[in-house]
Amino acid sequence: MATHTIKVTINGTPYERSVESRLLLVHFLRDELRLTGTHIGCDTTHCGACTVIVDGEPVKSCTVLAVQADGSDVRTVEGLEQDGKLHPIQEAFWQEHGLQCGFCTPGMMMTGVALLGHNPNPSETDIRHAISGNLCRCTGYVNIVKSIQHAASQRGQS
Amino acid sequence: MIPASFDYHAPSSLADAIALLQQHGDQAKVLSGGQSLLPLLKLRLGAAEHLVDIGRIPGLEYIKEEGGFLRIGGRTRESMLERSELIKSKYPILYDTALVIADPLVRNRATVGGNLAHADPANDHPATMLALGAEVVATGARGERIIPITDFFTGIFSTALAPDEILTEIRIPAPPPKSGGAYIKLERKVGDFATAAAAVQVTLGPGGDIERAGIGLTAVGPMPIKAVDAERFLLHKPPDSATITEAARLAATAAAPTADRRGSVEYKREMARVLTARALTRAIERAGGR
Numbered sequence: 001m002a003t004h005t006i007k008v009t010i011n012g013t014p015y016e017r018s019v020e021s022r023l024l025l026v027h028f029l030r031d032e033l034r035l036t037g038t039h040i041g042c043d044t045t046h047c048g049a050c051t052v053i054v055d056g057e058p059v060k061s062c063t064v065l066a067v068q069a070d071g072s073d074v075r076t077v078e079g080l081e082q083d084g085k086l087h088p089i090q091e092a093f094w095q096e097h098g099l100q101c102g103f104c105t106p107g108m109m110m111t112g113v114a115l116l117g118h119n120p121n122p123s124e125t126d127i128r129h130a131i132s133g134n135l136c137r138c139t140g141y142v143n144i145v146k147s148i149q150h151a152a153s154q155r156g157q158s
Numbered sequence: 159m160i161p162a163s164f165d166y167h168a169p170s171s172l173a174d175a176i177a178l179l180q181q182h183g184d185q186a187k188v189l190s191g192g193q194s195l196l197p198l199l200k201l202r203l204g205a206a207e208h209l210v211d212i213g214r215i216p217g218l219e220y221i222k223e224e225g226g227f228l229r230i231g232g233r234t235r236e237s238m239l240e241r242s243e244l245i246k247s248k249y250p251i252l253y254d255t256a257l258v259i260a261d262p263l264v265r266n267r268a269t270v271g272g273n274l275a276h277a278d279p280a281n282d283h284p285a286t287m288l289a290l291g292a293e294v295v296a297t298g299a300r301g302e303r304i305i306p307i308t309d310f311f312t313g314i315f316s317t318a319l320a321p322d323e324i325l326t327e328i329r330i331p332a333p334p335p336k337s338g339g340a341y342i343k344l345e346r347k348v349g350d351f352a353t354a355a356a357a358v359q360v361t362l363g364p365g366g367d368i369e370r371a372g373i374g375l376t377a378v379g380p381m382p383i384k385a386v387d388a389e390r391f392l393l394h395k396p397p398d399s400a401t402i403t404e405a406a407r408l409a410a411t412a413a414a415p416t417a418d419r420r421g422s423v424e425y426k427r428e429m430a431r432v433l434t435a436r437a438l439t440r441a442i443e444r445a446g447g448r
Contacts, residue, residue, distance in 0.1 A: 002165035021166035021209070022199075043159050045197050046349055048263055057237070057266040063196045064267065067166050068189075068213060111263065132348040133261025 006070040010035070011079030019066045026050045028066035029076060037077035037106050041135070048134030051107035052076050058114040060133070077106035080113070089113050089151045098147030100138035107134050112148040121152055161199035168211045172218075172324065175210050176299055179322040182208045188324055189213070190233055190272035193264050194281075212324060218271075221245065228330040232271030232295075240265060249330070250444055251339030251359055255286045258341070261349040271325040274310070277317045277381075280351040284311060284382030285374030286341050287328065289357040295327035302326070311381045336362040338444025340437045343376065344429050346420065352377040353420040356409070356433035358441040360392070366447065368392045368401070373438075377420075378413035378430045385409035388434070397447040406435035 002021040007014065010033065017032060029035045029052070041049030043062050050061040053075040080087035089109045092098065099105045108131060115122055115130040122130070127148045128141075136144060166189075169175040179186050185207035189195055198204040212218060218233030221242050228249060230239075239245050239256040246253045259265055259273065259282050273283040274294065284307075287294075292307045296319050305318050312318055319325060333339075343355035355376035363369035371392035373385040388408035395401040410431035417423050 002163070004166060021164055022161045024160070027160075043200070045193065045260075045264060048261075051263060058263050059266050060263050063193055063264075065166065065192070065196070067168070068192070068211060070168070130262055133263040
């Protein structure tokens with residue numbers, strides 16, 4: 001069983017761990033670090049529930065090896081809230097009822113955060129394009145889009 | 159799902175990567191973006207004793223025009239194609255393709271070289287590269303060799319790459335003036351493989367007739383298909399609707415689809431015809447022909 005030592009910064013905190021080669025990033029986050037906000041949905045690269053931001057880009061953490069993240073900066077849903085204050089995207093999902101069951105929400109929010117990082121004023125089309133790899137089985141897309149728009153407008157004001 | 163155990167190597171140079179591939183032979187697989195390989199390993203449809211990750215080798219991710227070619231580094235991610243102004247303005251067929259490969263999250267990791275080297279007949283780049291008349295640069299212990307894209311695919315999931323070679327670059331002849339291309343894919347939803355798709359690249363001559371035509375088809379056969387009869391028919395023809403209709407009919411005769419949940423043989427062959435007609439029409443428009 002091949003193991004490797006990796007160093008990863010997660011939500012600003014550096015970690016050094018010995019991991020098996022085949023360990024997936026999502027399992028590293030959930031099982032090793034107990035950061036269970038990142039969800040496993042389909043486990044086949046379709047649903048986006050496991051979306052995290054690696055070096056600024058949203059990716060499906062069920063399809064990345066933990067060893068591939070060695071040296072990377074990873075952001076998960078746990079890193080959004082700061083000092084008890086919700087991140088604007090969290091506030092927006094709350095205000096706009098951007099969730100029903102909540103299972104897709106961490107992935108949707110991380111994709112939304114990454115989008116707003118590249119494109120602070122996205123059109124509805126830009127948002128729908130950006131979240132096209134994130135599935136909501138409650139089909140609450142209208143409010144998810146509104147939530148990301150709301151977050152964009154809040155950022156514009158601050 | 160957890161893959162079977164393997165060892166992971168992250169060489170920092172191409173020479174080290176090739177040495178690892180030589181050492182481990184067919185027990186090793188090259189890991190590029192991993193968006194096809196990792197799902198295969200997780201589903202245990204495939205296995206590898208060793209993964210050689212080329213993600214830490216500098217200088218394999220680029221898009222540039224040089225020496226009469228568009229050169230795309232083998233490790234270039236699809237998202238980079240999607241965001242490139244050069245690709246959008248001058249190679250619309252590649253822009254079309256990048257936009258319909260899997261989904262935006264997958265495209266942040268998936269690579270152009272991986273899309274080709276995986277040689278899935280349902281992947282999208284094989285057809286576009288066939289239409290563009292691309293060449294693939296394979297780098298191994300004896301240096302580089304150039305493989306024309308028409309010789310690259312040798313069967314389902316198999317290519318002309320030797321086990322110790324890495325796909326390091328894709329070269330596309332820079333299109334002359336009055337060229338245009340398009341890729342049109344029929345998919346049930348974002349992220350699905352194509353039910354069928356057509357890639358067309360044309361160049362018009364000074365008199366307005368078609369001077370060069372490349373047509374590639376996705377997911378309608380055991381390998382990506384180059385519709386050579388349709389290509390030959392198009393030469394020196396005016397780019398009008400009668401020409402498009404006949405070329406699309408000929409392209410569909412090259413399709414050899416199998417029935418699955420995406421459709422019957424007849425449906426897919428018909429879609430190959432319809433999509434070829436649409437892609438050809440758009441390619442001609444983009445070439446300034448209509």
